Amino acid sequence: MAYLTTFYWGWLLASVLLGFGMGWISVVQHGKGISRKWRWALSALVAALVAAALARVVPGRFGYWLDLGLIMFALYLCGCAVGSWLRDWVVSRSAPPA
Amino acid sequence: MRGLFRWSSKWWPGVIPLVICWAIAAWTSTEPLEIDLAQRSAAALKGTILDKRRISVEGRDVTLAADAFSEDGRRSAVASVEVVPGVRLVNDQTRLVPEAKPFVWSAERDVVRVTLSGSSPLPASKGRLMEAARASLGGVEVVDRTNLARGAPPRFDNAALLLLDQIGKLKDGKITLSDTTVSLSGMARELGGREAIAAALKNLPEGFSVAANEVKAPPYIFQAYKDPVAVTLTLTGNVADHNVHAALVAAAGRKFFSEKVVDNLKTSIGAPAGFANAVVSALGALSRLSTGTLVVSDREVKLSGDALYEAAASQIRAGLGKDFPQGWQFKPEISVKPAAAPVDATVCQQLFTELLGKARIRFESGKADIVADSAGLLDRLIETALRCPAANIEIAGHTDTDGDEAANQALSERRAQAVADYLVKAGLPANRFSAVGYGSTQPIAGNETDQGKAQNRRIDFVVK
Numbered sequence: 001m002a003y004l005t006t007f008y009w010g011w012l013l014a015s016v017l018l019g020f021g022m023g024w025i026s027v028v029q030h031g032k033g034i035s036r037k038w039r040w041a042l043s044a045l046v047a048a049l050v051a052a053a054l055a056r057v058v059p060g061r062f063g064y065w066l067d068l069g070l071i072m073f074a075l076y077l078c079g080c081a082v083g084s085w086l087r088d089w090v091v092s093r094s095a096p097p098a
Numbered sequence: 099m100r101g102l103f104r105w106s107s108k109w110w111p112g113v114i115p116l117v118i119c120w121a122i123a124a125w126t127s128t129e130p131l132e133i134d135l136a137q138r139s140a141a142a143l144k145g146t147i148l149d150k151r152r153i154s155v156e157g158r159d160v161t162l163a164a165d166a167f168s169e170d171g172r173r174s175a176v177a178s179v180e181v182v183p184g185v186r187l188v189n190d191q192t193r194l195v196p197e198a199k200p201f202v203w204s205a206e207r208d209v210v211r212v213t214l215s216g217s218s219p220l221p222a223s224k225g226r227l228m229e230a231a232r233a234s235l236g237g238v239e240v241v242d243r244t245n246l247a248r249g250a251p252p253r254f255d256n257a258a259l260l261l262l263d264q265i266g267k268l269k270d271g272k273i274t275l276s277d278t279t280v281s282l283s284g285m286a287r288e289l290g291g292r293e294a295i296a297a298a299l300k301n302l303p304e305g306f307s308v309a310a311n312e313v314k315a316p317p318y319i320f321q322a323y324k325d326p327v328a329v330t331l332t333l334t335g336n337v338a339d340h341n342v343h344a345a346l347v348a349a350a351g352r353k354f355f356s357e358k359v360v361d362n363l364k365t366s367i368g369a370p371a372g373f374a375n376a377v378v379s380a381l382g383a384l385s386r387l388s389t390g391t392l393v394v395s396d397r398e399v400k401l402s403g404d405a406l407y408e409a410a411a412s413q414i415r416a417g418l419g420k421d422f423p424q425g426w427q428f429k430p431e432i433s434v435k436p437a438a439a440p441v442d443a444t445v446c447q448q449l450f451t452e453l454l455g456k457a458r459i460r461f462e463s464g465k466a467d468i469v470a471d472s473a474g475l476l477d478r479l480i481e482t483a484l485r486c487p488a489a490n491i492e493i494a495g496h497t498d499t500d501g502d503e504a505a506n507q508a509l510s511e512r513r514a515q516a517v518a519d520y521l522v523k524a525g526l527p528a529n530r531f532s533a534v535g536y537g538s539t540q541p542i543a544g545n546e547t548d549q550g551k552a553q554n555r556r557i558d559f560v561v562k
Contacts, residue, residue, distance in 0.1 A: 003184035007134070011119060015116060018116055018119070019109075022111065025108075027101075033106075033108040059187075061156050063186065064128065064158045065128075068120065072120050072123070080105075081102060084101070088105075
């Protein structure tokens with residue numbers, strides 16, 4: 001992992017920043033998110049991909065791309081979580097007390 | 099936490115640029131990553147001895163194909179690549195190099211090159227042997243056809259290096275090392291090479307032995323060429339040692355009274371038994387020819403040339419073989435020189451005087467037995483006598499003043515008679531010759547010195 005991080009840290013940073021931005025926006029965004037059903041389906045898909053990556057069943061370049069995608073996605077989610085939490089913190093601090 | 103769960107339903111739009119980023123990252127990073135991992139894997143295998151190593155990388159999966167020289171080496175090679183940072187999987191296509199049983203290595207030399215074939219235990223050994231072959235053979239082409247194999251005996255390298263040294267001493271031949279036994283065949287480059295190889299083989303590493311040493315020595319050659327134009331006798335080839343060398347040159351000097359002896363002989367070991375005696379006899383026969391070549395090759399003597407008259411040719415053909423030791427072969431190719439033009443008695447006398455001025459007919463000390471060294475001179479005297487068939491010749495024997503005068507008189511008569519008999523035996527009519535002894539009554543030099551006495555002990559031919 002350390003090797004991969006040093007190898008393409010730029011892309012990982014981009015994923016984190018992208019996630020951070022998306023998380024920052026999502027707190028104040030109006031409109032509906034994806035439905036609960038979709039969320040479960042996507043979670044299952046991601047879990048299956050993670051399982052495939054950990055089991056190293058996908059060979060060669062596809063295996064590498066899968067690893068790369070999952071790492072970027074994981075960092076994206078982390079970025080989103082941090083961004084959302086921070087935005088929420090900022091919003092709740094500046095909002096007039098109820 | 100609930101909020102995070104709620105917000106996450108709105109995170110999906112960012113996945114689209116994320117996927118684009120991922121695609122670009124995958125597109126741009128895959129090849130550099132593969133190259134980097136291949137380099138790191140190769141570096142990790144640097145200390146591991148492998149043959150036919152191939153590393154290919156797909157994504158983060160490394161395929162390692164190689165021939166290892168031991169199971170431990172094979173496992174450690176795979177383990178070394180597995181721990182390279184970034185490698186996800188190692189696709190192990192390594193195998194052990196085949197085991198050779200028996201483990202055979204050979205070096206073969208022909209006219210233009212040395213070919214190494216069979217098995218070598220390790221790439222390093224292969225390289226070292228090739229280098230040693232080039233160094234010891236200086237300039238000869240060396241072709242390496244050895245394959246790598248397991249199963250070499252301990253100290254193989256040392257044994258093979260010693261054998262490579264020996265191949266340099268062969269003109270052609272083959273040295274084979276099969277497990278720990280050595281077989282040699284071929285022809286040594288120089289005289290003494292066979293013996294040198296046998297001596298070197300005693301230094302083979304412990305555990306190695308010589309199964310067969312069939313290296314032959316090159317023929318032991320001695321040549322003599324009598325050149326009537328340059329009036330020289332050229333000696334070339336080999337003699338056993340300095341004593342034999344000196345003896346042969348001295349014998350040549352006695353037998354070839356008018357030729358200058360050109361000595362190009364060199365001392366070499368490996369002379370066949372009886373070599374010196376056979377060569378001295380053969381030189382005696384050569385001295386009787388007007389022109390001729392003597393070639394002694396191992397135990398075969400070839401004498402070719404022109405005898406001075408028919409009887410001499412017959413005597414040489416029939417007689418020389420008898421003087422050789424057992425097992426020697428004599429191949430005479432003797433023809434007879436065309437008879438010289440007849441001359442009158444005066445010229446004949448001049449020719450006799452000229453010949454006997456150059457050399458004297460020599461006898462055993464105190465006896466009337468003609469020594470073999472005088473055969474060449476006698477043949478020339480006979481040839482001269484044949485040129486003046488009408489002339490009668492007195493063969494006059496003389497002695498020095500040493501000893502009793504009556505004994506000297508008798509000795510001079512017997513010696514003169516011995517010479518006359520020799521001439522008759524050669525086919526000249528007996529009635530042309532009268533043998534007369536003068537004892538010490540007609541000296542041609544002072545009898546006070548050894549030199550003078552030697553001049554006085556003589557046979558003169560006087561045309562009547």
